[in-house]
Amino acid sequence: MSAISCEQLSKKYAIGRRERYRALRDVIAEAAARPFRGSRKEKADLIWALKDVSFEVPHGKAVGIIGRNGAGKSTLLKILSRITKPTQGSVRVRGRVGSLLEVGTGFHPELTGRENIFLNGAIIGMRKAEIVRKFDEIVAFAEVEKFLDTPVKRYSSGMYVRLAFAVAAHLETEILVIDEVLAVGDVAFQRKCLGKMNDLSHSGRTVLFVSHNMQAVRSLCSEAIWLDHGQIKTAGSSANVIEKYLDAASRNETLGDLNARLAAMPPDPAFRMNYVSLEQDGVTAGTVLSGKPLDLILGYTLFRDTPGFHICIRLFDVDGSMLLETIHNGHSAELPVVEGGDYVSRVSFPAEFFAAHAFEVAILPSIASQRDCWPRPLTIPFAVEASGKVNRAYPGYATPAKFAPLMNWRTERLSRVMSAKVSQ
Amino acid sequence: MSTALSNHQSLTGEDLPTLLITPPNRWIPLQLVELWEYRELLYFLVWRDIKVRYKQTALGAAWAVMQPLFMMLVFSLFFGRLAKVPSDGIPYPVFTFCALIPWQLFANALTESSNSLIGNQNLITKVYFARLVIPIAAVLSGLVDFLIAFVILIALMLFYGIVPGPAILALPGFILLAVLTALAVGLWLSALNVQYRDVRYTMNFLVQFWLFATPVAYPSSIVPESWRALYGLNPMAGVVEGFRWALLGKSAPPSVMLFVSVLVVLVLLVGGLYYFRRMEQEFADVV
Numbered sequence: 001m002s003a004i005s006c007e008q009l010s011k012k013y014a015i016g017r018r019e020r021y022r023a024l025r026d027v028i029a030e031a032a033a034r035p036f037r038g039s040r041k042e043k044a045d046l047i048w049a050l051k052d053v054s055f056e057v058p059h060g061k062a063v064g065i066i067g068r069n070g071a072g073k074s075t076l077l078k079i080l081s082r083i084t085k086p087t088q089g090s091v092r093v094r095g096r097v098g099s100l101l102e103v104g105t106g107f108h109p110e111l112t113g114r115e116n117i118f119l120n121g122a123i124i125g126m127r128k129a130e131i132v133r134k135f136d137e138i139v140a141f142a143e144v145e146k147f148l149d150t151p152v153k154r155y156s157s158g159m160y161v162r163l164a165f166a167v168a169a170h171l172e173t174e175i176l177v178i179d180e181v182l183a184v185g186d187v188a189f190q191r192k193c194l195g196k197m198n199d200l201s202h203s204g205r206t207v208l209f210v211s212h213n214m215q216a217v218r219s220l221c222s223e224a225i226w227l228d229h230g231q232i233k234t235a236g237s238s239a240n241v242i243e244k245y246l247d248a249a250s251r252n253e254t255l256g257d258l259n260a261r262l263a264a265m266p267p268d269p270a271f272r273m274n275y276v277s278l279e280q281d282g283v284t285a286g287t288v289l290s291g292k293p294l295d296l297i298l299g300y301t302l303f304r305d306t307p308g309f310h311i312c313i314r315l316f317d318v319d320g321s322m323l324l325e326t327i328h329n330g331h332s333a334e335l336p337v338v339e340g341g342d343y344v345s346r347v348s349f350p351a352e353f354f355a356a357h358a359f360e361v362a363i364l365p366s367i368a369s370q371r372d373c374w375p376r377p378l379t380i381p382f383a384v385e386a387s388g389k390v391n392r393a394y395p396g397y398a399t400p401a402k403f404a405p406l407m408n409w410r411t412e413r414l415s416r417v418m419s420a421k422v423s424q
Numbered sequence: 425m426s427t428a429l430s431n432h433q434s435l436t437g438e439d440l441p442t443l444l445i446t447p448p449n450r451w452i453p454l455q456l457v458e459l460w461e462y463r464e465l466l467y468f469l470v471w472r473d474i475k476v477r478y479k480q481t482a483l484g485a486a487w488a489v490m491q492p493l494f495m496m497l498v499f500s501l502f503f504g505r506l507a508k509v510p511s512d513g514i515p516y517p518v519f520t521f522c523a524l525i526p527w528q529l530f531a532n533a534l535t536e537s538s539n540s541l542i543g544n545q546n547l548i549t550k551v552y553f554a555r556l557v558i559p560i561a562a563v564l565s566g567l568v569d570f571l572i573a574f575v576i577l578i579a580l581m582l583f584y585g586i587v588p589g590p591a592i593l594a595l596p597g598f599i600l601l602a603v604l605t606a607l608a609v610g611l612w613l614s615a616l617n618v619q620y621r622d623v624r625y626t627m628n629f630l631v632q633f634w635l636f637a638t639p640v641a642y643p644s645s646i647v648p649e650s651w652r653a654l655y656g657l658n659p660m661a662g663v664v665e666g667f668r669w670a671l672l673g674k675s676a677p678p679s680v681m682l683f684v685s686v687l688v689v690l691v692l693l694v695g696g697l698y699y700f701r702r703m704e705q706e707f708a709d710v711v
Binding site: 013078079080081082083084085086087088089090091092093094095096097099101102105106108110111115118119122123124125127128174 | 440441442443444445446447448464465467468471472475476479480546547548549550551552553705706708709
């Protein structure tokens, strides 16, 4: 008998209105406008976050769910943990489901560590007796003994997430549904978390684990499901599925409307961008692998000799902080005069440079002390997946840093300690 | 490190409960048994609300007393002293305070429960539990304030030399009625509030309007006899007159009015429960 069996599971969302409430005013306005409008608009803004997803998870298996943002992973977890209902299809679940979609759900800043352990435990579905029984274990795991009676608003962020993870990790349900709660705390604690997760996935209970961290999925889950646009693309052994996923991801996916956006840029009398591409290994990249170099290639035409013409490239993180800026002829000794003609400029970000985060590169052609050639920069978003050597010893660890270059480390042992025992 | 976890060896799943997750239904059973299973969560949520309220406010418990106390002073001055509103032969301050306390319990419980789902949206979107726990916890956490204010009422009664008779035994019934009224209306409003945030802005108006429709500042005896049953459509009229009857003993038991009130509350409550259960299927998508 399977622990989870999904049959033709589908979930429809109205986009734009997704997860949004409405004001009564809007409803009235819509009702008033309805007679004057065809009903066809209704259909246009609906999307299927999940469409006809069927799979079975046997008891005691740990299954990873991978896929790009918006592929339906979180929606699937929300349905399995009964937070939201499917639009069509059904799921049969055997056993109690514990869901950890974030750590510290319901933590209250005014309450002490001790109080929050009880509150959070009760919220994620633990009985009071169970919390009492595991209390010492939770506290020891979180390493917050001294601060148990301090309100958590006075905790450092490290202490806070350690406590939150510790409570979650002691939830004992037959089925666990986990959404990327791994990436908390410092390196040492991350390792501890990973160890705990490993124990969980090998303890005979059924685990469903969503992550963007392929190394973690590989080490925790024997099987994986790759979701793409709400449908199962591949399922099977995790090594296999991950390989296919990374392969497809590195080849060609999201550049999508880039060329359309390029074509929509208003013309400039001196300059025209002919094409833009972001490539890895000579193929257009949608999802970028950190272990390989990434090339941005710009093909453009300059109609006449232009003093001060330059293309500026800026790199942003998802919060909009500028991380880096580089100008294509910025190292010239004096103001360059760029002669008319067709050009290709190529800027290469080295391998082992980006950490696994989402970024955006912006292209800004302009003429010094005259004008920007475009009213706004052309931007290309891309996401980096960790694939290189950096931090591969700690597969569960997702660095908060934006860049993760392979640094020059040199460690030598100065003397040998003979009698000391190696302790955990 | 993982002793507690590894003792669950292989689970075959033969004896485990089975759950079927299906698309939303128009009518779904109330499943009050499930609510009972979440009683510990209910307890912790009530406990959190009370604890946080008293930790965050400088005056703490004093707030529970000050609000009805000041309202009593204002009412006694303007309605009792200046407007000479009748008070069934009872000293006006006790007369109105005796009504203000259940009123305050009701008004706070109603406001809290109506905003409870919005206030706990971080829970609703991340964890499953019987959603009814949230408005119920919001209603119950007001009881502590009520008990504190009740002590003041006893003091005031002693001051005026009023000793309640055996009718006081009926008091818990009236407290329950006030709580159920707040819950019944709160269920409707909290579920509506998720969908339409307008509810939040109408709350103030609703509570004020309801206060004047309830015999807090005046006795229901000024309402003509033939209209009393109709007046009972406002369940709080029954509650307030019940309080006066149980504690102050002067007025007659509000029998017809009370009967209508209980009936109204039951209808609102059952309807509210079904409405809530139906709407809760979409809370996480909409909130």
